[in-house]
Amino acid sequence: ENMRFISKASEKEMSLLAAQMLAAVLKEKQRPVFAMPTGGTPVGTYKALVKLYQEQNLDFSKGIFFNVDEYEGLGRENPQGYYYFLHEHLYQYVNVAPKHTFAPDGKAGDLEQEAAEYEAKIDSFGGLDVAFLGIGRNGHIGFNEPADFFRYASSSVTLSEDTLRANARFFSDQKAVPRRAISMGAGTIMRAKSIILIAGSDKKDVIKRLKSCKDINPQFPASVLWLHPDATIISAEK
Numbered sequence: 001e002n003m004r005f006i007s008k009a010s011e012k013e014m015s016l017l018a019a020q021m022l023a024a025v026l027k028e029k030q031r032p033v034f035a036m037p038t039g040g041t042p043v044g045t046y047k048a049l050v051k052l053y054q055e056q057n058l059d060f061s062k063g064i065f066f067n068v069d070e071y072e073g074l075g076r077e078n079p080q081g082y083y084y085f086l087h088e089h090l091y092q093y094v095n096v097a098p099k100h101t102f103a104p105d106g107k108a109g110d111l112e113q114e115a116a117e118y119e120a121k122i123d124s125f126g127g128l129d130v131a132f133l134g135i136g137r138n139g140h141i142g143f144n145e146p147a148d149f150f151r152y153a154s155s156s157v158t159l160s161e162d163t164l165r166a167n168a169r170f171f172s173d174q175k176a177v178p179r180r181a182i183s184m185g186a187g188t189i190m191r192a193k194s195i196i197l198i199a200g201s202d203k204k205d206v207i208k209r210l211k212s213c214k215d216i217n218p219q220f221p222a223s224v225l226w227l228h229p230d231a232t233i234i235s236a237e238k
């Protein structure tokens with residue numbers, strides 16, 4: 001089946017639907033493996049998941065959680081880091097098993113080796129069940145920036161000017177925005193059994209572009225999702 005596009009009236013409804021879909025996988029599978037995104041967009045979904053944990057005892061201890069990406073130079077304890085983000089918005093509130101929450105080590109001396117080890121770690125759990133994703137205005141998924149090719153596996157990446165600008169808002173010192181990162185590859189993401197991508201009302205243009213694009217082009221990374229048999233794109237009108 002082709003990609004499903006679901007448009008919700010509000011970001012709250014978008015977030016809730018994504019949370020319900022993730023919760024369903026947590027309930028159904030024995031040991032589900034998730035890719036977890038950061039950024040402004042998934043905050044509402046993580047809030048909704050915390051609520052499901054508190055009100056319905058949703059059991060996070062069964063899950064394995066992998067950050068989609070991490071900045072170079074930022075360790076787990078760094079508030080601007082992506083592992084920290086997941087801890088701050090989700091992990092600290094639910095019964096995840098800390099040993100089952102993973103992120104690339106942004107402080108690794110050799111980023112390429114760290115990325116390879118990260119990919120191997122994902123493989124050791126049988127690959128991703130769900131790749132939960134946001135999207136960049138330039139169509140990036142994770143930190144897979146527009147490029148000449150799709151990456152098969154996790155790797156170190158150089159961030160585009162576009163992305164540096166978009167993410168500068170999370171840093172008080174603009175010069176502190178890391179220029180490199182480790183990201184799951186398009187291949188890592190495409191090998192997930194299902195994909196759930198959320199896009200708030202600030203992403204209308206890129207979702208429109210994704211909807212109408214029929215060519216799979218690494219210059220527009222999200223276009224690869226058209227090849228996935230079970231991808232759901234949830235966007236918000238307002």
Ligand code: GLP
Pocket residue numbers: 037038039040041042068069133134135136141142143163167
């Ligand atoms: C960031 C992250 C992505 C995220 C995207 C959108 O750079 N690396 O994983 O999906 O850009 O972020 P936001 O939701 O803040 O717009």
